[in-house]
Amino acid sequence: DAMVIQNPRYQVTQFGKPVTLSCSQTLNHNVMYWYQQKSSQAPKLLFHYYDKDFNNEADTPDNFQSRRPNTSFCFLDIRSPGLGDAAMYLCATSRDYSGGVRTFGSGTRLTVV
Amino acid sequence: GENVEQHPSTLSVQEGDSAVIKCTYSDSASNYFPWYKQELGKGPQLIIDIRSNVGEKKDQRIAVTLNKTAKHFSLHITETQPEDSAVYFCAASIAEKLVFGKGTKLTVNP
Numbered sequence: 001d002a003m004v005i006q007n008p009r010y011q012v013t014q015f016g017k018p019v020t021l022s023c024s025q026t027l028n029h030n031v032m033y034w035y036q037q038k039s040s041q042a043p044k045l046l047f048h049y050y051d052k053d054f055n056n057e058a059d060t061p062d063n064f065q066s067r068r069p070n071t072s073f074c075f076l077d078i079r080s081p082g083l084g085d086a087a088m089y090l091c092a093t094s095r096d097y098s099g100g101v102r103t104f105g106s107g108t109r110l111t112v113v
Numbered sequence: 114g115e116n117v118e119q120h121p122s123t124l125s126v127q128e129g130d131s132a133v134i135k136c137t138y139s140d141s142a143s144n145y146f147p148w149y150k151q152e153l154g155k156g157p158q159l160i161i162d163i164r165s166n167v168g169e170k171k172d173q174r175i176a177v178t179l180n181k182t183a184k185h186f187s188l189h190i191t192e193t194q195p196e197d198s199a200v201y202f203c204a205a206s207i208a209e210k211l212v213f214g215k216g217t218k219l220t221v222n223p
Contacts, residue, residue: 006156031209042202042213043157055209090156097209101147104156 003027006091006105013081013112021076021108023091031097032074034066035090037107043090049074050097078110086112115140117205119214127222132193134217136203137185145206146179146186151216152199160201161188193221 004025013019023032031050035043047056049068063085065077078085091105116139126132138146144165149157163170163177163186170177174193179186190197198221203214 004156040216042215045211048209050209092156101159101162102211104149104158107154107156109154 004091004093004103004105006089006108008108009106010109011111013078013110015082015112016080019078019081019110021078021089021091021110023074023076023105024072025074025091025093025103026072027093027095027103028071029093029095029103030071031094032068033092033094033102034064034074034076035092037088037090039087046076081110081112083112086110115143115205115207115210115212117203117212117214119203119217121217122215123218123220125220125222126193128193128195130193132188132190132197132219132221134188134201134203134219135185136187136205136214137183138205138212139184140205140207141181141184143205143207146177147204147206147211148175148177148188149202149204149213150199151202157202190219193219195221195223197221 007022033048034046037043046060068074088107090107092102094102119136147162150160151157161175161177163179174191176189200216200218202216
């Protein structure tokens with residue numbers, strides 16, 4: 001089945017230690033998104049790619065970076081995780097921008113200790 | 114920018130009853146309105162969506178209605194079952210922007 005796969009499902013990292021979360025898709029969608037979702041809140045968009053064109057949300061901290069080496073893969077790098085970065089990180093894809101249906105992965109639950 | 118209000122924040126119903134969740138949006142240019150179901154520890158799953166040129170859409174026990182004039186849309190679940198228990202998010206979309214409501218925690222009691 002075509003899908004969005006996130007690895008790992010659970011990630012524990014130390015305060016200040018860089019961590020990378022990964023996302024892959026078999027849908028061949030042009031757009032890939034990263035969202036942060038804290039407990040009992042709606043997902044918050046961090047950034048997105050249209051193909052290799054990177055788009056950062058204005059309020060996304062500099063601590064968060066992303067890479068998209070090819071159509072299928074996208075990575076979220078957190079350079080120096082703080083306790084406030086503990087959250088569920090969701091990857092999503094859509095075919096394009098115009099009212100595109102977004103397909104979400106199962107998420108990576110990040111714990112910072 | 115777009116703002117989406119969702120009500121209620123929590124909803125508890127008896128199995129077999131109907132559940133209704135309502136959302137309003139602010140930007141009349143929004144043209145796509147999806148509803149997502151999120152179970153604990155999982156990513157949001159699209160359950161139904163509607164575009165601005167349609168007033169109502171139904172898929173088995175789930176229906177969505179859209180009133181463009183009033184800028185509100187609603188999710189209706191009939192004959193609720195315990196497995197419908199989850200958090201439901203509405204959203205409104207213009208181009209690359211998808212703005213979520215704050216979510217409704219639905220509990221279906223057996």
